[in-house]
Amino acid sequence: MELPLGSEAAHGAVVVTRQQWKWSALAGMASYLDAGSIVALGAAMALFQQRFGLTDTAVGALAAIGPNAIGCALGAFVGGWLGDKLGRKRIYQYDLLVYAAGILCIAFAINPAMLFLGTFVVGLAVGADVPTSLALVGELAPAKARGKLLGLTQVAWCLGPAIVLWLALALSRWGLLGIRIVLLHLFVVAMVTWAMRRGLSESARWKAATATASQSIHALFAGANLRALLWTLTIYLFWNLAAGTAGAFNSYLISKHIEADAANVQALAVGLPSIAFVSAMLVGWFVFMPYADRSHETRKRLWAVGAVAQIFAYVLLIVMPFSIPVIVLNIALFASGGALAGEAFYKVFSQELFPTLLRGTAQGLTFGTARIAVGIWSFFVPAIASRGDISTLATLLTLFLVISGAVGFLFMPNTSGKPLEQIESERARR
Numbered sequence: 001m002e003l004p005l006g007s008e009a010a011h012g013a014v015v016v017t018r019q020q021w022k023w024s025a026l027a028g029m030a031s032y033l034d035a036g037s038i039v040a041l042g043a044a045m046a047l048f049q050q051r052f053g054l055t056d057t058a059v060g061a062l063a064a065i066g067p068n069a070i071g072c073a074l075g076a077f078v079g080g081w082l083g084d085k086l087g088r089k090r091i092y093q094y095d096l097l098v099y100a101a102g103i104l105c106i107a108f109a110i111n112p113a114m115l116f117l118g119t120f121v122v123g124l125a126v127g128a129d130v131p132t133s134l135a136l137v138g139e140l141a142p143a144k145a146r147g148k149l150l151g152l153t154q155v156a157w158c159l160g161p162a163i164v165l166w167l168a169l170a171l172s173r174w175g176l177l178g179i180r181i182v183l184l185h186l187f188v189v190a191m192v193t194w195a196m197r198r199g200l201s202e203s204a205r206w207k208a209a210t211a212t213a214s215q216s217i218h219a220l221f222a223g224a225n226l227r228a229l230l231w232t233l234t235i236y237l238f239w240n241l242a243a244g245t246a247g248a249f250n251s252y253l254i255s256k257h258i259e260a261d262a263a264n265v266q267a268l269a270v271g272l273p274s275i276a277f278v279s280a281m282l283v284g285w286f287v288f289m290p291y292a293d294r295s296h297e298t299r300k301r302l303w304a305v306g307a308v309a310q311i312f313a314y315v316l317l318i319v320m321p322f323s324i325p326v327i328v329l330n331i332a333l334f335a336s337g338g339a340l341a342g343e344a345f346y347k348v349f350s351q352e353l354f355p356t357l358l359r360g361t362a363q364g365l366t367f368g369t370a371r372i373a374v375g376i377w378s379f380f381v382p383a384i385a386s387r388g389d390i391s392t393l394a395t396l397l398t399l400f401l402v403i404s405g406a407v408g409f410l411f412m413p414n415t416s417g418k419p420l421e422q423i424e425s426e427r428a429r430r
Contacts, residue, residue, distance in 0.1 A: 014144040014293075021152075023140060023200060027092070027133040028153030029193040033099060034126040036160030036186050037067045039273070041106070041119060042249060043168045044179040051176055052112045056382040062119055068244050069375025071123020072130075073368035079128025080364020081217070083135060084357050087210075089202045091132040096194040099125035100187050107183035127371070131350075131363040138351025138359070139205040143419040147292025147348050151284055154344040158281035158335075165274035205356050205420065215357035220365070224427040228353035229362055231411055236346040237370040238404035242314070242397040243338060244374035246276065246331075249381050253390070254327065272327055276335035283339035292348065296414040299345070303412065306340025307405025309333050314401060317394035341405055352415040355424050 041063070049059050065071050075095075083091045102125060105118030134153065141149040164182055171178025219225055250273040291298050313333035320326045350363040384393050415423050 014142050014148075016142060016145045016149065020140055020142075020149065024137045024149040024152050025156070026193065026197050026200065027137045028156035029189070030092070030126065030129040030133040031153045031157035032160035033096070033186060033190055033193070034067055034072070034130055034160070035157045035277075036164045036189075037099075037103070037122050037126060038244075039161035039277075040164045040168070040179070040182050040186060041066055041068075042273075043165065043182070044176070045249075047176045047179055048109075048115060052115065054112065057379070058112070060379040060382050062116060063249070063378040063381075064375035065116065065123060066119035067123040067126045069123070069371050069378055071120040072127035073123075073371040073375065075124035075127025075129075076131055076364040076368035076371065077127075078364075080131035080135075080360040080362070080367070082128075083132035083360035083364075084206075084215075087202050087206060088132045088136045088139075088360070089200060092129055092136070092197060092200070095125045095128045096190045096197070099129070100190040100194070103183055103187045103190065107180045107187065127364075127368065131360045131367055134347050134351065134363060135206075135360045136200075136203050138348075139203045139356065139420070143422075144293050144417045146351065147344075147416075148289045150347045150351065151289040151292055151344055153347065154288070154339070155281050155284045157343065158277040158284060158339075162274050162277040162281065165277070169274070209356040213357065215355055217358070217361055219355075220358055220362055225354060225358065225362070228349075228413070228427075229366065231407065231413075232346060232350050232353065232362075233366040233369060235404050235408040236343070236366055237373050238400040238407075239310075239338070239342050239346070240370040240374055241377055241400045242310070242334070242404075243342060244371075245377070245381055245393070245397060246273075246334060249378075249385070250276070250331070253322075253385050272324070273331060275328060276331045279332045279335040280339040283336045284344060288339055288344050292345070293417055296412070296416045299416055300409060300412055302340045303345060303405070303409050304341075306337040306342065307401065307409065309337030310341065310401045311337075311398055311405060313337065314394045314398040318391045318398065322390045341408060345408070349413070349415070352418075352420065352423050353413065353427070356420070 045059055045062070048054065048062075054062070063069060079091050079095065099122055102118045102121030102123075105114050105121065107118075109115040109118060134150065137149050137153060138146060164186070167182045167185060168179060171181055174181075220229055254272060288302065291302060310333065313330045316326055316330050316333075346366075350366065351359060354362040381393065418426075
């Protein structure tokens, strides 16, 4: 059965079908599992470090090869390209089985080798799933509800870590056993999602495009495609350096720098970061989804507000001590701002700015490159933080956010509310 591409009612209101909501939610579970695994490993880092006697360098390496970084990048490079060549369905139909196997390996790890192997496999799987799943959502969405449905995947991205952190908080007194149970929850979610996705059809737009044309990957590196590639890469790479640090290391930094007994430290380390995901989820649902498709001017205003909030969040850590009240403000401001000037709009523009047969490849390249950058950066975060001077780390993250915010605002293309075919035609003439 073909999925309808969306329609508009006579009075001009966008009609999003029940099936489009359902299929967007199932595709968006890639974001739930991606972010959930990042934060689960972040919450587990200090415990695994203690259990296996890992050095700070080893902790950095673990963060670097997983779903937050290099493993994810490799999966995105290959998965995005294969999604354009073979279809969206062939990728998202099987990669969750690989994800589930990797999660089991981590959950039952009895030595560092199992921990590192499972982390790398999980990274590969989510990396392959994200660009293909998002391409599916972008291609099935009505033109004036594309931001809304892609925003739904970002809400799922926030829901995954929130549930992971709440579970970890509830089980914090169980130590490493509690984290193993949290990881098993991700295994169950992956298998249920895989079973429900088996009924998904192939993208109608992808099938139509492959029936009438072919496209070389070299077309990505010229003209409007190259400009779009550089723009989406810049805004996402520099934003993700900050977001990746927060997602993977907030729990770790709190556990290292807040003085309390062991049980309370672990509770703080998993409880406080959950504020981020609740804040981002609420802003995503009540602000981003209703307004992202309204107009180009609205998009720029949303981006500007979000960028300023995120920059201010890390300026706080430069000028104020690393204490619980300051951490709470930092987390809430960064997350709320990130819902408006971060991954959600990156997802939207990654679908709008590239031709159908290059869409997955383009997002795989930018997504993967940004995750590699986070992987390299992750090697240094524990060492920088272990010096006891959070302000140095905060200064660097502030700089990254200024770059992302400025480039995103100043060079944002006008694609709001336009059908993908119209955008492709307009950009081909430039």
